[in-house]
Amino acid sequence: MNVSTMSSTPVWRASLALALVTLLGFGLLYSLAGAGLGRVLFPHQANGSLIERDGQVIGSSLVAQPFADDRYFQSRPSAASYSVMGLAGSNQARTNPDLRARIDEARAAVAAREGVTPADVPSDLVTQSGGGIDPHLSPAAVQIQIARVARVRGLPVGEVEQVVAEHTEGRQFGLLGAPRVNVLELNLALDARGKPE
Known part of the structure; x- marks a missing residue:
């Protein structure tokens, strides 16, 4: 062998x-x-952090959604059209003229909608997140929308500010990340206070 x-x-x-x-x-x-x-x-969390209303799933606290109606706080722009199947950023460099033009156009639109100067528009209202579906905004990005949301809903500004304060999350473990507001949860809390007409 x-x-x-x-x-x-x-x-x-x-x-x-x-x-x-x-x-x-x-x-x-x-x-x-x-x-x-x-x-x-x-x-x-293992089941997708789904949010239900009236027994029906309306979204996830982990995924941004578009809100077209002025009664709602607007989410961060999405390069993926808010689709979890196409997660993506714009992949455009900061020096790309198309990116600059898109941001300038978005900044002007947000400034007109919120009644502020373009210089006062926070960057997260005009830039897309890396994944394309970031559900959070900075407190500054939410703050400039309060007057519009309160006016359209017919609510006192102070009441809307209180709901925003209740839904502002601090830094994780007190030191990681930045304060943030989940836009879907904030809009649902406003609906629960009194459904818009």
Whole structure:
């Protein structure tokens, strides 16, 4: 019997066993355990952080939505048309003239809608996030929309400011990130206070 044939058989068996253990253990069992543990410890997040109203899913707190009506706070622009299937930023460099033109046009439109000068428009109301579906705005971007939302809804400005304050999230763990407001949750809270006409 050939010595090389005898020594290669155990190597193939060991390689095959290692491949099976790796695929089944780490590829399947580890994934199932992680998903199962996530569902037990964080059921809301594991199911997509879905938001329901009147028994119907209307969105996710993790995904931005477009709001065309002036009764609502407007979300950050999306390069992905607010689609989770096409997550993307614009991928345009800061020096790209098309990007500059789009931002200038958006800044002028926001300034006209909110009754402020273009210089007062926060950047997150005219720029797209990297993923294209960021559900949050900075407190400054929400602040310049308060007067319009209050006027159109027929609510006192102070009441809308109070709802905004209640929905302003601080830095994560007190030090990570920046303060932010989830636009969908804010708009739903305003609807709950008194449905717009």
